Amino acid sequence: MRSGVVVFPGANCDHDVYHVLKHVAGHETVFLWHGDEDLKGCDLVVLPGGFSYGDYLRGGALAANSPVMRAVVRHAEAGGLVLGICNGFQILLEAGLLPGAMRRNRGQRFECRDVHLRVERNDLPFTRGYRAGQVISLPIAHGEGNFEAPAELLDEIEAAGQVVLRYCDAAGETTDEANPNGSARNIAGVANRAGNVLGMMPHPERASEALVCGVDGLALFAGLGEPRRRRAVG
Amino acid sequence: MRARVTVYPRREILDPQGKAIQGALAGLGFDRVEEVRAGKSFEIRLGVGDAETAGEMLGRMCEKLLANTVVEDYEVEILGAEPAPEAGR
Numbered sequence: 674m675r676s677g678v679v680v681f682p683g684a685n686c687d688h689d690v691y692h693v694l695k696h697v698a699g700h701e702t703v704f705l706w707h708g709d710e711d712l713k714g715c716d717l718v719v720l721p722g723g724f725s726y727g728d729y730l731r732g733g734a735l736a737a738n739s740p741v742m743r744a745v746v747r748h749a750e751a752g753g754l755v756l757g758i759c760n761g762f763q764i765l766l767e768a769g770l771l772p773g774a775m776r777r778n779r780g781q782r783f784e785c786r787d788v789h790l791r792v793e794r795n796d797l798p799f800t801r802g803y804r805a806g807q808v809i810s811l812p813i814a815h816g817e818g819n820f821e822a823p824a825e826l827l828d829e830i831e832a833a834g835q836v837v838l839r840y841c842d843a844a845g846e847t848t849d850e851a852n853p854n855g856s857a858r859n860i861a862g863v864a865n866r867a868g869n870v871l872g873m874m875p876h877p878e879r880a881s882e883a884l885v886c887g888v889d890g891l892a893l894f895a896g897l898g899e900p901r902r903r904r905a906v907g
Numbered sequence: 908m909r910a911r912v913t914v915y916p917r918r919e920i921l922d923p924q925g926k927a928i929q930g931a932l933a934g935l936g937f938d939r940v941e942e943v944r945a946g947k948s949f950e951i952r953l954g955v956g957d958a959e960t961a962g963e964m965l966g967r968m969c970e971k972l973l974a975n976t977v978v979e980d981y982e983v984e985i986l987g988a989e990p991a992p993e994a995g996r
Contacts, residue, residue: 730947730972730973731975734972734975738972767975773977774975774977774978776916776920776921776923776978777923777924778923779921779923780923781923781924781927819923821920821977821978822977823977855921855923
């Protein structure tokens with residue numbers, strides 16, 4: 674599998690994702706430039722975290738209109754894999770590839786800590802390395818991760834099984850105390866209907882090596898390789 | 908043509924920033940403030956002559972970029988024709 678990490682001005686997790694994809698998960702990986710419409714034949718496009726375009730206007734709003742995103746939209750519509758992490762999730766929402774919107778965190782604070790997450794389904798390319806219902810721990814680091822959508826849209830997303838990750842406690846209960854930012858229904862990660870586009874606020878690339886802070890994120894990247902092979906890690 | 912676009916969080920959505928500002932105002936003694944909503948304002952100069960065309964363009968700008976209509980509302984005000992440049996400048 675060939676993967677590409679988009680470099681936006683102000684992105685700051687691009688090298689972390691590149692490192693994990695290439696050196697830890699072992700995928701062929703290249704950088705893609707925000708000003709190009711060329712995806713260099715990648716099967717997977719990753720929109721990394723950071724502060725693209727300085728978060729001007731709204732997080733992800735300007736990046737969503739950059740040249741590379743025209744190609745990413747075409748790639749997604751053709752069934753290609755797209756993963757947006759943190760600011761990358763915001764970009765996917767602003768580009769209309771995923772439903773909903775982000776608001777400032779409920780507590781008005783930038784939240785930077787490990788959280789527990791429940792993997793709601795493991796039949797997506799991104800989650801096949803996990804068990805459905807598995808509780809994992811990943812770091813978050815964001816000021817605008819408060820996922821919002823009108824109630825009818827939330828019902829629609831739930832009914833279609835598009836909620837992939839929820840904030841929960843260590844026992845897997847999706848309590849309000851376990852919700853770090855006020856997201857509707859504890860939603861931390863959402864996929865499109867077809868399941869080839871995933872947006873998530875937590876940072877799996879920051880928890881993919883024992884050297885740093887846990888390895889629960891690695892199964893996401895490792896599982897992307899061979900569609901038939903299961904590689905549960907950690 | 909000059910115009911002003913204001914974008915606010917939707918009424919039914921909690922505005923944490925507005926709430927924090929309201930709290931700070933209360934701390935300064937302005938305890939009769941009943942609500943604050945924090946938004947954004949854009950002053951836009953357009954090279955079009957008639958207000959109707961300008962209004963239509965600005966509406967599309969809001970829908971496509973200036974506002975995120977999932978969580979924000981917008982208002983467009985046409986401020987009138989661009990004043991003629993001063994002589995000698």
